[in-house]
Amino acid sequence: NDTVLIVGAGHAGFQVAVSLRQAKYTGRIVLINDEKHLPYQRPPLSKAYLKSGGDPASLMFRPEKFFHDQTIELISDRAVAIDRAAKTLLLGSGEKMEYGHLVLATGARNRQLDVPNATLGDVLYLRTLDESEQVRQRMPEKKQVVVIGAGFIGLEFAATARGKGLEVDVVELAPRVMARAVTPEISNYFHDRHTAAGIRIHYGVRATEIAGEDGRVTGVSLSDGRTLPADLVVVGVGVIPNVELAAAAGLPTASGVIVDENLLTEDPNISAIGDCSLFNSVRFGEVMRLESVQNATDQARCVAARLTGDTKAYDGYPWFWSDQGDDKLQIAGLTAGFDQVVIRGSVAERSFSAFCYKDGQLIGIESVNRAADHVFGRKILPLGKSITPEQAMDVSFDLKKAMA
Ligand code: FAD
Structure with missing residues (x-):
């Protein structure tokens, strides 16, 4: 069976399909995705897209014709179970698809804010196009936003919202911004830039409750007893890798789907790449999971090369960017x-x-x-x-x- 099924059509899944065709792979390629859009780019969702007039087509990697021309089949559905013995994938529709190789590119989902009233309508997240579109549409009618989490996405959004004239408060448990990812020198610079732009950053505090009235957000209560006024809350407190499909099929998972240096799971017919992949890096001599476009696309290229006869340990070199103001x-x-x-x-x-x-x-x-x-x-x-x-x-x- 020369069918490659790819679960997830984010940066990783899309790139496997493209790289396979570029390497003249002639077998069937199917991209299965549970978002009702053509495969699209995520980075603009917290930056350019929020400033734009809201044209989803601007985010798409390629128009529909490309997939048709390349005979890359797109299926809009959710993969729900893998039968490894039978080498089949069950979809939400009930359809069972056979595979020769299965690529798990399921990415990650938002870590949800776990405080009272966190499900109020104006508590929003930024991971998907639909979520970004919701934020984009609501911003013009909002005056005061509280951003929970001073990571890359929270700060990118904060700068954009401030640029649009909103009052912006950022709540961060750590003592500096982007603390897990960058040096204090860079944190200090961005602290100064954001505060000079009028953003208030509150360190060493956590959100304990969303204050609401008649179903509307009115503020965010903090662990130091204060309540910051807000009519919009945007949460950026990290992600949880989507490992459940692999785990239910008996594949080893931890803080990601566990793969070897070739990005193969314990099952030689199943690879895992991108945000969901916990890989053994030969280059760094450690097991790691990275969340970046570089990691997703380079891992995709590595798997496509292996499937077309060029097996090499994954050796991509990490790089990243973030646009803030x-x-x-x-x-x-x-x-x-x-x-x-x-x-x-x-x-x-x-x-x-x-x-x-x-x-x-x-x-x-x-x-x-x-x-x-x-x-x-x-x-x-x-x-x-x-x-x-x-x-x-x-x-x-x-x-x-x-x-x-
Ligand atoms: P994803 O892009 O998460 O795609 C996985 C897809 O699989 C999703 O569409 C998901 O719905 C689908 N899926 C999951 N399970 C199933 C299933 N069972 N069946 C069917 N479909 C399924 N990185 C940078 O390098 N620079 C940046 O500036 C940057 N900015 C970012 C801004 C935002 C707002 C976000 C959210 C991310 C940003 N990133 C950035 C990170 C980067 O976008 C991710 O690392 C990248 O998208 C990972 O690609 P992926 O294909 O592994 O996963």
């Missing part, structure tokens, strides 16, 4: 675990990078409005090359030459 943050590498940070460029001029070192070796670069440093990182970090902290700090040191 007028600032572009770009990250190359995994910066967690650094023991030294040096700054290149000028924070005051809003063009700088944090070069992160561990044991004297460069492990990652976080850049703000400084694309050249990011490009440098993406070029030399995967090669295990480094420059000294002194060279990094010296703007007259030529990065281009060091790349050659």
